[in-house]
Amino acid sequence: MSVVYSIGIDFGTSNSCIAYATYYDRGNGKVDPHPVRRPEAISFHHRDTIPTVVFLGDGKGQPPMFGEMAEEKAPFYPELTRSGFKLHLGRPDTGREAFLLSKQFLTYLRQRAAEFIPLDDKDSFSRVETIVGHPVQWSADQREETRRAAEEAGFPNVRLEEESLAALYSHVCEEGAGFHPRPGSRILMVDMGGGTTDFAFLEVPSKPGERPESIPVDPAPAIETWGEGQRSYGGRDLDRLILDYLAREWEPELVQRHRQSLMREARRFKEVFSNHLREGADRYETLWLVGDDPRKVRLTRAEFEQMAAPYIAHFELLLRGALTEGKVAADQVTHLILTGGHSRWYFVDDALERVFPHLKTSDRTILRHSHPEQSVARGLAYDPVVRSNAAGILAPTRRAAHAVWLSVPNEGQSLTSKPKDEPVLLIPRGQQLPFQTRKPLRLRVEQLGVDAREAQVRIRFYSGERHRPLADRIARFERGFWEQLGKTFALRLPWAKQATPDQFEVLVACQVDEHELITAELLITRYLNGKAIDTQRQKMKLSNAAA
């Protein structure tokens, strides 16, 4: 019988983890639910996780390095070390560098994975599937870039999965821990990582045979900000607060110069401090080497609670905001699943107790993984079992975390009296996925093309209520010889504004898959002097924002 290898990649802001499992193939995309080999994390320098850090190499004999080795280089080569880049994926300005770093980092993971998984053999008896996790709140482009980075790193058959669902899968599938949500359960999944805190509900229908549904909620925009207008809520935000507090009396230039390595020191300090508090201690102190200068750093519980009060209080606001947005009363929540290193804080437990007094770790209504740093990667490696509907729950369906808008701007000097490029709503937030436009959207565009050789139409997608632009999708038409000549001539004239405009009729049919990846099929007709002269059918995926 042939074998399926599944690789789960938890590509995290601060730490990443990669796990793999093997199953017997049952055909039709299904696997035998009893793994030949249960998901197991691949170790890096005897640790189950690897810091998401890249040392670029110095071009003078020191090659690029990854993980812990890269982290060790950071104090000496701050300008050649990169961390936290995951959060920049899909951004218009820093997205390209983030993509290249992610790809380079994932290529390193692939190299290590190939020691355990036949990634390079052309063995027809096995199939390899790669499942990469992403935060629930990621936009279509951030998802697409994550997938593309893994694909270009050489992982085969790459699919995506929400990190919080992956954490659920590891609870449902792990032997011994087997958690079987009953019909009618409503599970709140909270993933507290280095960069983000994500919330999603999983609703298990009362009717047997119906698939559970994952409903992402984003409480952040509706609640007050913390600190000075801060909306982001991850471990790194707390590192920053702690560093600013501990270094409050140090020379600002010194802090600025060593900011990167001090942030790392602050993170380590924070983790030990958090563990100490959990164990009942009320303070922690240690020495930091700042340049060549050892400095004592010390924090008490009382100082922390005063200094971080708005941050600590914010978690409860987020929890309550998630309930409001999901239109769920606290006592309707039957289970809570917690993941992410940042959820180890004592104040997280305190807030949970206040908001959900009926849920307890002791009766397994609050679930935390015994190896929290591995739970997402292992859950991802269970994905083939879940998709085979053999995990004790049916494979969940998903709802869109973001609205998607579309516009075809009248670019250049518009010749119509008023450019009409207001975005049109394509899918609302909460839309059941996958989704397909019922009939194509019809848009007319008229623009003064300024390129003599080709005419271009740019399709713009926007994400969320605040219309955050996603990468453009562009269709290009080569102009005919005579038109090129005419255009070149017309564009040189001072009265070029009167040159013939490019006119298009664009029919857009969109598909949004269950992971919110957008593909659009366009039928574009180009008109010249009112006559249709060219038609193009195009399948458009995310264009090369980062290519």
Ligand SMILES: Nc1ncnc2c1ncn2[C@@H]1O[C@H](COP(=O)(O)OP(=O)(O)OP(=O)(O)O)[C@@H](O)[C@H]1O
């Ligand atoms: N014992 C601890 N107490 C408090 N915080 C901790 C502890 N251990 C780890 N953390 C924090 O958890 C965060 C890392 O969590 P995790 O590894 O789940 O995030 P990530 O996957 O890298 O990020 P993301 O999921 O946002 O991309 C860091 O900010 C880290 O400092």
Ligand SMILES: [Mg+2]
């Ligand atoms: Mg994570």
